[in-house]
Amino acid sequence: MVKIAICDDEEKSVALHERIVKECLQSVGIGCEITTYTQSRNLLYDITDDAFFYDLILLDIEMPGISGMEMPQKIKGYLPNVRIIFVTSHTEYAIDAFELSIFRYVPKNNLEIKLPAAVIDAAKLVELEAGQEYTIQTANRMEKIPYKDIFYIQRDGKNASIVSSAGTSKVRKSLQQVFEELDAPEFIFIDRGYIVNIIQIMKINDGIAILKNGEQLPISRSHLQEVKRQINQFWGAHI
Incomplete structure (x- = not known):
């Protein structure tokens, strides 16, 4: 079960992203639990309060309050292994996204094609890393x-x-x-x-x-x- 957070200040975008994530993971037989946010500060509060753990976070870059570009550094201290996918219409941020060690950058004008591939790749990686242990x-x-x-x-x-x-x-x-x-x-x-x-x-x-x-x-x-x-x-x- 992959735990996913979706954060975008537009409710329509949140609903769209949630639909795409559910459909693409269902198509490859990967279970997921999704929590949605329309305010970045609420997502950050849940993470820093240890109330929620996430394997994957979908972030819009342009949000009021704490922007998507500010979020990774704040999140990584609490969830160092979390995968973050930037979903945005602002292509000029792509280089900055790379420097922040973002798992994938998805432009909104190619969402239906790019987002499923990015989410499936991230979910497969999460599953790959889970479960196995070496015993001494x-x-x-x-x-x-x-x-x-x-x-x-x-x-x-x-x-x-x-x-x-x-x-x-x-x-x-x-x-x-x-x-x-x-x-x-x-x-x-x-x-x-x-x-x-x-x-x-x-x-x-x-x-x-x-x-x-x-x-x-x-x-x-x-x-x-x-x-x-x-x-x-x-x-x-x-x-």
């Missing part, structure tokens, strides 16, 4: 780490260190053992000493994988082309 169990403790929270796994002597949004956890297993236990296409070797979660890669630049948490990991020359191929194959299969 010893005589003294048991720890479960959601796959979606794992940034990378690093060889640490005879151990493997799992770096996630919750911190670093060590497991007394080889990197290959952990890789086989994960058994998920989003995890790939970028070097003999690193396994990285494809979902956490923002970009690859000059043989460096730049992750969402800001860390930069080297990709060995022998792995570089294969890493690029696996990333393209992964997103081609899931988006």
Whole structure:
């Protein structure tokens, strides 16, 4: 079940967006729960008050009070993994939307075509990240780490260190053992000493994988082309 918020100061637009979202997700068999807003401050209040959690937010840019352009930075502190889709008739904001790490930018003059594709892509990504966990169990403790929270796994002597949004956890297993236990296409070797979660890669630049948490990991020359191929194959299969 994907939890979605729609915010636009025009009630007709809210109703239209809601219809499109429901129809497109129903067509691919993805369930959703939608909450609508006509004032950005009410959406922000619900999020900051911890009353509501959302996987995906559709935002109009031009709104009275707090504009859509101001909202992402205010929201991300409370919902760091939320996907935001800008829906607007103002194409001049496209570059700014990219700089704010917006999932997708949808112009209102091409809504019926662009919005369903954007919503389906975002919902598939949410489903992909949900549910799976890696379990570390010893005589003294048991720890479960959601796959979606794992940034990378690093060889640490005879151990493997799992770096996630919750911190670093060590497991007394080889990197290959952990890789086989994960058994998920989003995890790939970028070097003999690193396994990285494809979902956490923002970009690859000059043989460096730049992750969402800001860390930069080297990709060995022998792995570089294969890493690029696996990333393209992964997103081609899931988006």
